[in-house]
Amino acid sequence: MKVFSNAETFNYSWEEVSTANWRKYCPWNEKSTHVVAVDTLSRSVDPDTGILRTERLITCRQSAPDWLKKMMGGAMEESQVLETSYVDPARRTVTMVSANLTWSNLINVQETVVYRPLNAHQTQFTQEAQITALCGGWQRIKNSIEDTLVKRFRENAVKGKEGFEAVLEMSRRVFAEEREREKMMMIMAQAPNIRRAAAEADML
Numbered sequence: 366m367k368v369f370s371n372a373e374t375f376n377y378s379w380e381e382v383s384t385a386n387w388r389k390y391c392p393w394n395e396k397s398t399h400v401v402a403v404d405t406l407s408r409s410v411d412p413d414t415g416i417l418r419t420e421r422l423i424t425c426r427q428s429a430p431d432w433l434k435k436m437m438g439g440a441m442e443e444s445q446v447l448e449t450s451y452v453d454p455a456r457r458t459v460t461m462v463s464a465n466l467t468w469s470n471l472i473n474v475q476e477t478v479v480y481r482p483l484n485a486h487q488t489q490f491t492q493e494a495q496i497t498a499l500c501g502g503w504q505r506i507k508n509s510i511e512d513t514l515v516k517r518f519r520e521n522a523v524k525g526k527e528g529f530e531a532v533l534e535m536s537r538r539v540f541a542e543e544r545e546r547e548k549m550m551m552i553m554a555q556a557p558n559i560r561r562a563a564a565e566a567d568m569l
Contacts, residue, residue, distance in 0.1 A: 367511040369518040371492040373526050377533050379482035382490075383452060383459050385529070385536040386480065390423075393535045396528030399427045401443075417452040423463075427517070444468070457482050472510065473497045490526075494518050 375382055390400045402424040410417050423446045444467035451460045459480040465472065476494040483489045496514045498507035 366495055366497040367508075367515050369492075369494040369496065369515045369522075371490075371518075371522045373490040374483065375488045375490060375530070375533060376486065377488055377537070378486055379457050379480065379488045381533060381537060382480050382488040385533050386459060388532050388536060389529055391532065393532045394528035395531065396524040399425050401426050415454050417450075417454075419450045419452075421448045421450070422446075422466075423448055471498070471500045472514070473499055474514065492522065 377385075388394075390397045390403050400423060402422075404422040404424075406420040406422055408417070408419045424443065425446065426443050444465065446463050446465055446467075448461055448463045450462075451458075453460070461476075461478040463474075463476040463478075465474040474494060474496050476492070478490070478492045481489050481491075494515075496511050496518075498510040500507065500510070
């Protein structure tokens with residue numbers, strides 16, 4: 366078994382990060398083109414804890430080395446991952462646990478990601494993936510498979526941070542524009558009352 370771990374800091378509040386997390390694979394993220402589909406399977410809220418639990422099926426398309434394709438006995442361009450996330454508003458954490466469904470009889474990948482606030486303006490991201498090759502054969506072959514997947518995680522971690530930063534930036538801009546639009550609509554709605562009050566004041 367090989368372990369990949371990573372930690373990053375985002376200069377956005379936990380509220381911004383936990384909201385933008387649902388848009389991580391949207392068109393704003395040019396680094397996530399390998400994610401071709403995200404399907405929500407279930408969503409529920411625990412009435413006692415307020416924890417939002419969501420299950421999603423994530424379909425990815427990435428090329429694998431030719432030697433790994435031959436070893437697995439087929440194409441490996443498309444894979445599916447089951448992601449279960451827990452949003453805890455009381456503890457202010459987002460925890461996502463993922464497991465591969467494709468080739469799960471040969472490779473086991475368990476990933477855990479946690480977002481938690483560092484302060485009012487920063488959020489900490491931690492990631493750990495445990496990768497185990499289950500196929501029989503020499504230990505050297507298992508090590509090669511696990512090392513290849515660790516390398517893939519490392520490459521995706523860099524792209525993932527860049528892509529999520531873009532999503533966070535766009536989300537902040539869109540929400541700011543929406544707040545400004547609502548403010549202008551409120552002012553326009555109150556304008557007749559303001560004019561009426563001004564006219565009444567002139568008559569006094």
